[in-house]
Amino acid sequence: MEKDQIYQMLKDSLIELFEVPEGDITPEAKLDEDLDLDSIDVIDLVEKLQDVTGKKIEPEEFRSIRTVQDVADRIHDLLEKGKI
C-alpha cells in the first residue's frame, strides 16, 4: 500500500468507527485532543487496522502515537517491514 492509500484507509476507519467529521481529520490532528478518541477507541482502531492490513499490531507500538500522521507512518513501517 502506498502512503496516500494508507492515509485514506485510516481516514475511512476513523469515520466508520468513531463518526469523526471528515473535515476534522488532518495529518496533524491529535487523536485524543482533536478527534476525541479515548483509550478504548485506540484499541478498536488497532483491531480495525489489523483486519485491514492483515498485520499483527502490538498495542505497545501505539504507545507513542499522537497524531493521524503518526498512525499512518507506523502502518507504513509495518507493511514495509513485512516485505523484507
Place this chain on the structure above:
Amino acid sequence: MDRLDYLWRLVGTGLSFSFFGIGGLVLAVTVFPAINLFIADPVRRVAVAQRTVHSAFRAFVWFMVVTGTIRVDARGVDILRGDRGVLIAANHPSLLDVVLLMSLMDRAQCVVKHEIWNNPFMRGVVKATNYVRNDDDPEKLIAECSKLLAEGNNLIIFPEGSRTVTGQPLNLQRGFANIAVRAGASIRLVTITCVPPSLRKGEKWYHIPTPSSLFTLRVHERIDPAGFCGYGPPSVAARRLASQIADRFGNLLRDA
C-alpha cells in the same frame, strides 16, 4: 441561635470525618483481614465484605443525618435494590455520593484506582470486596466489569470520571457506555443533587454551608444499550448511548 446551629454542625462535620477515618481504619485492620483470613469461599467472602461496607456506610450516613450535618431525601431506593447486573450511573456533585449509594445498596461493586492496592490500610478492603481494579488497561477493565455484571452484580459508575465542576454542563467520559454496550448490560440513571453545595472538589471539610446540605437522590429509568447496537460498530453505539445519556442527565438535573 443560628450561630449555635452552625457551630453544632461544624462539630458534627468534624466528628463525621473523624468517624469515617477512624472507623475505616479500624475496619481495615480488623474486620477485613479477618474476613480474608476466615472465609475461604470467595463468593461468600465478597458477599460478607460488601455487606460490611454497606452497613458501615449506612451507620455513617445515619450519624450525619442524626447530628444534622446533612439532610437526605432518597426516593426510588426499592427500584435500585431490585436491580441485578445493572450499571448504576450517577452524576457526581460531592464526596459523599458513593457513600450514599452504597449505604442504599447491599450488593454493589465499583471501580477503584489501582493505587489503592498499594495502600496498606485499604488493601484488605478492596481485596475482600473484590472491587474492580483500574490498571489503566481498558481491555482488562471491560472484561472484568462484564464478568461481574454477568454474575448479577451491580456496578456503580460516575460517568463524569471525577466530581462535577459546578456551573458547567456534565462532561461524560465514554467508558461507562463502552462497558454497557460490550457487556450487554443496561444502565440505571440516578441523579444526586446537593443544595447548598458542599464537599465539592477542592473544598475543605470545614467550609460547611448554612442551612445544612440537602442531598436529594432520585432513581430514574433503565436504558438498554441494545437499542443503540446494530447501527454500526460498538464504538459508534457507545458514542450514541453516551450522548443520549448526557442529554438525559442534563434534562433531569435542570428539572431537579
